[in-house]
Structures are given as structure tokens and as C-alpha cells.
Amino acid sequence: MARKIGSRYTAHQVLGRGSAGTVWLGEGPEGPVAIKLLREDLASDQDLVGRFVQERTALLSLDHPQIVGIRDLVVDGTDLALVMDLVRGTDLRSRLERERRLAPEAAVAIAADVADGLAAAHAAGVVHRDVKPENVLLDSAAPTGPGGAPPALLTDFGIARLVDSPRRTRATRIIGTPDYLAPEIIEGLPPRASVDIYALATVLYELLAGFTPFGGGHPGAVLRRHVTEAVAPLPDIPDELWQLLSQCLAKAPASRLTAGELGERLRDQLPRLAGLPPLDVDAPDEHPADADEDTPYEPDIGLFEPPSHRGAVPLVRGAAPDSSRDTHTSMKLPSAEELAAYGRGSRSGGGPGGSGGGASAGRPASPRHRAVSDVVRRRRVRVGAAAAAALVVAGLGGWGIASLGGDSGPKAPADNDHPTTAPPTTHPTAPTAGAASPQGSIGTPVELPHWSAFSAVPAPRVKLVGGPRAITVAGTTYVFARGEDNDVWYVTRGVGASGAYSAWQHLTGIGVADDPAVVSASPGRLDLFALGTDDLLYRRTMINGTWNQWYQVDERTRFDAAPAAASSEPGRIDLVGRSGGDLVTASLVGSRWNAWSVVPTPGRITAAPGLVSRSKGTLDAFVVRKADGAVLRLPYSGGAWRPTVLLRGMDAAGRPEPLASGDRVYAFAPATSGGLSQAAGPVAGGAEWSVAALPGATAATTPAAVTSSGRVLELYVRTPAGSLTRATAQV
Incomplete structure (x- = not known):
């Protein structure tokens, strides 16, 4: 039966029903139209009506x-x-x-069309917030494009944003469809244009694979995977397309492409995809065998609203009448206790790396969450529940910074690239999940080193600024620092009391904005990392005494401070850096960078971080908490970040610099009261950390560099005059 909508439109036939209302086939002054009639409870909300009216100009302006x-x-x-x-x-x-x-050709063509639509919307200041296959319409009346794909159009702009505004929903709720939610939305950050890019990349992955990268099981499990797990690679697609896809699925919003860039680069891929058949990807089990038969699934445990039925609300002719299909889902942001309870009581595996459990609403589980033995599954539930609770408490967000492979990136000219001595040696997927609750240690305090008097290091030709960093490899100590000319300068010294200094040398090609970091991950090789004046990260490598050129590590992500580097396994480089007040980490294995991810910290951090590896497979990140200047130690071992250790009595005004030597871990930082603070603790538990001022370093105003050779520690400190001094200690 026809229904009048206002004075100009008539609704004739129901095309579909969604969470926001009913879609009708209608008629207007200019011909057939689709009319989305919002629910009566929404129409009676005067605040909502007012916001729709205010948004009318923006919504009507989306002409693309x-x-x-x-x-x-x-x-x-x-x-x-x-x-x-x-x-x-x-x-x-x-x-x-x-x-x-x-x-692949059809999938990429459809994604490119959607990216073009998003680019126009983002330029108008509108974020979609609910990009998914249900909201992509295929125009069968228009000529087909590459791969026989019809033109794709994006619909339902502004619905989720307007209907589910903060005033209508509690701050503890997540708005969206679980499979397509960007990590930062799960973390509770406001939606930016980058959330649409993440969702579109998820859609493209689904078009290629037949399933979403993190879907399957209870919505809580899906959310955890978004923020803690790396995307599983797809076989048999060109490397360029995979790099593009993985970059847009990065945890860090800043690492993703813009919609315009994504559309352009997707279209560049089309000629290479012509004629390729659909991927032959193993279909994940719909009912994984790791589900506990004696632990029934409990759909109503206070975590989320029931998962929405998967479907679309097509604004087209021929849709099933009265189809009950939601356009988006409103979910409660889980508390730590709720996630722990879910891990104990649900059918799905609990940990960040565990199984996703059964498929929801007809959707297959992700292939990365397949059946394992009941014994393993139960252990994952116990361990994973605790880890997941800590993740949410810590606000573990979906940052990850998508990576570029190996030494591929813009090059800068080299200069003075042959040092007088040659160097050396020595990693996991980027460390992700872990707990983040401050804790102390118990036992006998560790004895602090007894330092010699400071002696002068030969001065370079320019004044040094910032703090130095040092490393000892193959019998040679390398000390790097930033000059006031924004170049990296370095000097070498032989080990032992009579070790001689080389002449200072410098590396040009980029302007350096912060203290460089250095690591040796394999014999005969040094890797230097520097933050450019453009806030991007660059890498330079010395192999058997010769420096190559500077390369961008990540051409999109901007850092607040220079990252630190360490090697947790032979051949592996681990980095931690500060971006947006969060600590983020990534690793280089072979020639491939994996995705960056957020390291859980109790609160925002300030200054640059420090990083050290105590033994194979371990890391210790040292950071300064922004709220109070306290120095925190964040241990990583066994594939997860462990509870945070607060170094009581150590407040820092700048970057902490750690060192592992023997059975001790040392840390040095410029104190808020002036001079340097030093701390020492055990490699393993059992002793209390000791903290004290470092004698003789009262003039220090910047971070120190520390390295070791055998049982001798070397400490390098920049003086107010812009040169270095050195002290040693026997341990």
C-alpha cells in the first residue's frame, strides 16, 4: 500500500529493513527514488532531528x-x-x-570505486564509519569495468554517525560492525577518515579470501584480534597488492593511505591482475573442533548485544521484501572483568593468539583460528583471558604502523662513508599483547656500579646537541651523536684502558632531529636509525666497514621522538618509538618489516624510549610516564609484554638509556632535579632495583650513552660545551 512521505514523495514497496529503519521503493517529482524511513523512536527524538537538519547540507553535498x-x-x-x-x-x-x-581484478576494481567515493566524502569532512559489503551497491544498469565488475557505490553515509552520536550512546559503547572495526575505534578514540580505510581494506581482503581477516566467533574475540594480531597473508597475489592491503590494515591510523592514494594505487594494480582466477584459499572451519563440548556458549553474559545478522539493506529493486538486515551494530565496550569472564565461559579461545571459536551468523571463522587440541585450547583460554583483560585496561589500541620491505625507499646521498674501523653481531613478529600494571619487586637491592672519574673525549668539528648513543662490537666502541648541523657524527674507540679514539666522522644526506639509535643484529653489520627533521624514520646500514645510503623505514608514520633499537634474536632488529603519546614497536626480520603495534603502558609517555635485550627472545623497554615523570620498565618475553615495573625513586627529564650486562640490567636518565640518575636491577626476578644519582655527572643535561665490553661498563655524557666525557665501571 502506498504511503505519503512529506508532500513530494510516495513510498510504494518495502525493499528492506535495517537497524535504523525501513527502506522503501518510492516515487518523487524526478522519478523513482529509494526512501529510508527512520524508526519512529528516532523520529521522535528532537535532538536527533535537529542534528539531521544541521547535517543536511553536508549530506546533500556528497555528489560523486x-x-x-x-x-x-x-x-x-x-x-x-x-x-x-x-x-x-x-x-x-x-x-x-x-x-x-x-x-582479484574484480575485487580491486570494486575497492577502487569505493575508495574514490570515500575520498570525496573525506574531502567534505564526512567519515562514513560503517564501510562493509552491505553498504556497497553494485550498479547492474551501468557498463561493467575491469574483471567484469559493475560500478560500485557507497551508501548510508552519516547514518551511523548521526544515529549513534555520543549523546545517544554511552561512552562505553562501540558503534560499528565487529569484522570491520578499526583498532582505534575499539580503543575508544574518535573516528577519523583512517577508520574508513581500515574497513575498506578489510572488505577487499574479504572479497579476495572469502572471509574477513579477524572475523569468526564471539564479537569479543573479533575485537581482541583487531587490536592484538597481525593480518594473515594471502597466497598467490602480487606482492605489491599485498603490501598495499597490509599497509591499509595497519594498527596505526597514521600509517594507512588516504582514500585518494588508495584508489589510485589500486587502479595501478589492475593491469597485473587481469585474468587471474579467484584465490584458492583454504576455507576455515565453520565449527572449530577446539570448542569445548562441556562448556556451552552463553550468548548473554553482559558483554555485547547479540551479534547482528549478516546482510545488507539494498536500496535497489528486487530485494527480498521485509528482509531483516542490520546496517550496523552497537556493542558495549567490554571491561577487563567481562573479558576475563568471557575467556572462562565462552566457546571461543581467549588469548590474543588463541582460537576464535565458532562462526557467528553463518560467517566462517578466520583461518588463523583453527582447531587445536582440547588441552591446548583450555590453556589458551586461561592465559588469554588474563592477557585480554590487561589489554583493555591498558587501552591497547590499534596502532600498528604498516611497513615497507627491506631497503626500499627514497635514497639520500652518502658522504664520508668509510669508517676507520669495522664492526660486527645479532629477532619475533612485532611484540604485541601483554599486561601493563605497575608492580614492584622484592629481595635484596642490586649494588650500583662504582664509576671512575670522567675524562674528556676528543671534540668533533661541530658542537654536539642531544644525547649520545653507543655500542661495542668486535672490539670497537662506536659513539653516535647529533651535531648542531643536524648531521649524525660518530667516533670509535678501541677497548681497554689504552684504546685510542679515531677521528670524528659524519653521515650526511638527511637532517636529523633527535638522537640516533644503533644496533648490531648480525656479524659485520651496524644499523643506524634516525628521526629526520620531517619526523619520519630513516635507516642506514654499515656492512663490513662501509655505509650504504639512508632509506625511509616508514614513509607515512610520524614520530614524536627518536626510536630505540635492540636485537632480541640473531638477525632480527626490534624498534620501539613514541607516536602520538603511545609506545609503538615493530621488528625487521630478514628484509621485511612487520606491522607496528602499540605496547601497553600505564598512561601516556613522554621523551624518547630506551630498549635493550637481556637474552634471546627478550626485550626491556624503558619509558618516562608523562603524568609524573616516573621511569617504567616494560619487559617482553615469551611472546608477550609482561607487567610493568616502576623504578621507584627514578624520575627522568629525558630519554632513559638501558644496558644489559651479565646478570644485571642498568638504566641511566637525566634527572628532573639535574644530573644523571642510575638504576640497576636483575635480569630475572629476585632482587630489588636500586636507584641513585650518578656521582660526577651533575653537569649532564641530556641522556647518556652506555655500552659494555666484558665486565667493563662505559658511560658517555655530553657536556654543556657540546663535547663528550667518558667514565668506566667494573662490574
């Missing part, structure tokens, strides 16, 4: 071939309706349900 245009906004009595273009075709979800996966 890849966006389903909004023609009008009707407010009439109890009716609140959006009048939209009618697209004659089907939605992308319906096609996926029919074909399971698409050929």
Missing part, C-alpha cells in the same frame, strides 16, 4: 559517481526520512554470498 546521493531530507510529523538515488542492482554482500570470493 561512487556515492549513492542523498536527494532530500524529510521531516514531517513522526516521519524522518532520507530520500536517496535508486541504484538498480544488488549489494556487495549478496554477491559475496552467491560467489564466496571474487577474482
Whole structure:
């Protein structure tokens, strides 16, 4: 039966129903239209109606071939309706349900169209917030494009953002569809344009593989995977396409491409994809065998609203009448206790690396969450529940910084690249999950080193600024520092009391904005990392005494301070850096960088971090908490970040610099009261950390550099005049 909508439109037939309302096939002054009539409870909300009216100009301005245009906004009595273009075709979800996966050329062409639509929306200041196959319409009336794909249009702009504004939903709720939620949304950060890029990359992954990268099981398990796990690679697609896809699935929002960049680069891939068949990807089990038969699934445990039915609300002819299909899901942000309870009581595996459990709403589980033995599964539930609780408490967000492989990136000219002596040696997927609760240690305090008097180091040709960093390899100590000319300067010294200094040398090619970091991960090799004046990270490598050129490590992510480097396993380089007040980490294994991820810290951090490896497979990050200047030690071992250790009595005004030597870990930092503080603790538990001022370093105003050779520690400190002094200690 026909229904009048305002004075200009008539609704004739229901096309579908969604969480926000009903979609009708209608008629207007200019012909057929699709009318989304919002629920009566929404229409009676005067605040919501006011916001729709305020947003009317922005919504009507989204005029782009890849966006389903909004023609009008009707407010009439109890009716609140959006009048939209009618697209004659089907939605992308319906096609996926029919074909399971698409050929790469068609999948990329559809994603490129959606990216073009997002670029136009983002330019107008509108974030979609709910990009998923249900909200992508395929126009069957238009000529097909690459791979036989019809033009794709994005619909439902602004619905989730307006209907589920903070005033209508509690701050403890997450708005969106679990499979496509960006990590920063799960962390509770405000949605930016980058959340749409993450969601679109998830859609593209699903088009290629037939399943989403983190889907399957209870929504709580899906959310945890988004923030703690790296995406599983897809076989048999060109490396360039995989790099593009993984970059847009990065945990760190700043690492993702913009919509315009993504659309352009996707179209560049199309010629290489012509004729490729759909991927032959193993279908994940829909009912994993690791689900406990004696532990029934409990759908109502206070965590989330029931998972939404997977489907679309097509604004097209031919849709199933009265189809009950949600456009988005509103979920409660879980507390630590709730996640722990879920891990104990649900059918799904609990830990960040555990199984996802059974499929929800007909969706297969991710192939990375397959059946394991019941014994292993139960152990994962116990361990994973505790880890997951700590993750949420710590606000472990979806940062990760997508990586570029190996030494690929813009090069800068080299200069003075042949040192007088040659160097050396010595990693996991980027460390991710872990606990972050401050704790002390017990036992007998560790004795602090007894330092010699400081002696002068030959001065370079320029004044040094910032703090030095040092490393000893193959009988030679290298000390690096930043000059006031923004170049990296370094000097070498032979070990022993009579070791001689070389002449100072410098590395040009980029302007350096902070203290460089140095690491040796394999014999005969040094890797130097520096923060450029553009806030991007660069790497330079010396192999058998010769420096190569500077390369960008990450061409998009900007850092607040220079990262630190260490080697947790032979051949592996681990980095930690500060970006946006968070500590982020990534690792280089062979020639490939893995994704960056956030390290859980109790609060925001300030200054640059320090990093050291105590033994194979371990790391210790040292950071300064922004709230009070306290120095925190964040241990990593066994594949996870362990509880944070507060170094009581050690407050820092700058970067902490750690060193592992023998059975001790040492840390040095410029004290807030002036001079240097030193701390010492055990490599393993059992003794209390000791903290005290370092005698003779009262003039120090910047971080120190520390290294060791055998049982001798060497400490390098910059003087106010811009040169270095050195002290030693026997341990």
C-alpha cells in the first residue's frame, strides 16, 4: 500500500529493513527514488532531528559517481526520512554470498570505486564509519569495468554517525560492525577518515579470501584480534597488492593511505591482475573442533548485544521484501572483568593468539583460528583471558604502523662513508599483547656500579646537541651523536684502558632531529636509525666497514621522538618509538618489516624510549610516564609484554638509556632535579632495583650513552660545551 512521505514523495514497496529503519521503493517529482524511513523512536527524538537538519547540507553535498546521493531530507510529523538515488542492482554482500570470493581484478576494481567515493566524502569532512559489503551497491544498469565488475557505490553515509552520536550512546559503547572495526575505534578514540580505510581494506581482503581477516566467533574475540594480531597473508597475489592491503590494515591510523592514494594505487594494480582466477584459499572451519563440548556458549553474559545478522539493506529493486538486515551494530565496550569472564565461559579461545571459536551468523571463522587440541585450547583460554583483560585496561589500541620491505625507499646521498674501523653481531613478529600494571619487586637491592672519574673525549668539528648513543662490537666502541648541523657524527674507540679514539666522522644526506639509535643484529653489520627533521624514520646500514645510503623505514608514520633499537634474536632488529603519546614497536626480520603495534603502558609517555635485550627472545623497554615523570620498565618475553615495573625513586627529564650486562640490567636518565640518575636491577626476578644519582655527572643535561665490553661498563655524557666525557665501571 502506498504511503505519503512529506508532500513530494510516495513510498510504494518495502525493499528492506535495517537497524535504523525501513527502506522503501518510492516515487518523487524526478522519478523513482529509494526512501529510508527512520524508526519512529528516532523520529521522535528532537535532538536527533535537529542534528539531521544541521547535517543536511553536508549530506546533500556528497555528489560523486561512487556515492549513492542523498536527494532530500524529510521531516514531517513522526516521519524522518532520507530520500536517496535508486541504484538498480544488488549489494556487495549478496554477491559475496552467491560467489564466496571474487577474482582479484574484480575485487580491486570494486575497492577502487569505493575508495574514490570515500575520498570525496573525506574531502567534505564526512567519515562514513560503517564501510562493509552491505553498504556497497553494485550498479547492474551501468557498463561493467575491469574483471567484469559493475560500478560500485557507497551508501548510508552519516547514518551511523548521526544515529549513534555520543549523546545517544554511552561512552562505553562501540558503534560499528565487529569484522570491520578499526583498532582505534575499539580503543575508544574518535573516528577519523583512517577508520574508513581500515574497513575498506578489510572488505577487499574479504572479497579476495572469502572471509574477513579477524572475523569468526564471539564479537569479543573479533575485537581482541583487531587490536592484538597481525593480518594473515594471502597466497598467490602480487606482492605489491599485498603490501598495499597490509599497509591499509595497519594498527596505526597514521600509517594507512588516504582514500585518494588508495584508489589510485589500486587502479595501478589492475593491469597485473587481469585474468587471474579467484584465490584458492583454504576455507576455515565453520565449527572449530577446539570448542569445548562441556562448556556451552552463553550468548548473554553482559558483554555485547547479540551479534547482528549478516546482510545488507539494498536500496535497489528486487530485494527480498521485509528482509531483516542490520546496517550496523552497537556493542558495549567490554571491561577487563567481562573479558576475563568471557575467556572462562565462552566457546571461543581467549588469548590474543588463541582460537576464535565458532562462526557467528553463518560467517566462517578466520583461518588463523583453527582447531587445536582440547588441552591446548583450555590453556589458551586461561592465559588469554588474563592477557585480554590487561589489554583493555591498558587501552591497547590499534596502532600498528604498516611497513615497507627491506631497503626500499627514497635514497639520500652518502658522504664520508668509510669508517676507520669495522664492526660486527645479532629477532619475533612485532611484540604485541601483554599486561601493563605497575608492580614492584622484592629481595635484596642490586649494588650500583662504582664509576671512575670522567675524562674528556676528543671534540668533533661541530658542537654536539642531544644525547649520545653507543655500542661495542668486535672490539670497537662506536659513539653516535647529533651535531648542531643536524648531521649524525660518530667516533670509535678501541677497548681497554689504552684504546685510542679515531677521528670524528659524519653521515650526511638527511637532517636529523633527535638522537640516533644503533644496533648490531648480525656479524659485520651496524644499523643506524634516525628521526629526520620531517619526523619520519630513516635507516642506514654499515656492512663490513662501509655505509650504504639512508632509506625511509616508514614513509607515512610520524614520530614524536627518536626510536630505540635492540636485537632480541640473531638477525632480527626490534624498534620501539613514541607516536602520538603511545609506545609503538615493530621488528625487521630478514628484509621485511612487520606491522607496528602499540605496547601497553600505564598512561601516556613522554621523551624518547630506551630498549635493550637481556637474552634471546627478550626485550626491556624503558619509558618516562608523562603524568609524573616516573621511569617504567616494560619487559617482553615469551611472546608477550609482561607487567610493568616502576623504578621507584627514578624520575627522568629525558630519554632513559638501558644496558644489559651479565646478570644485571642498568638504566641511566637525566634527572628532573639535574644530573644523571642510575638504576640497576636483575635480569630475572629476585632482587630489588636500586636507584641513585650518578656521582660526577651533575653537569649532564641530556641522556647518556652506555655500552659494555666484558665486565667493563662505559658511560658517555655530553657536556654543556657540546663535547663528550667518558667514565668506566667494573662490574
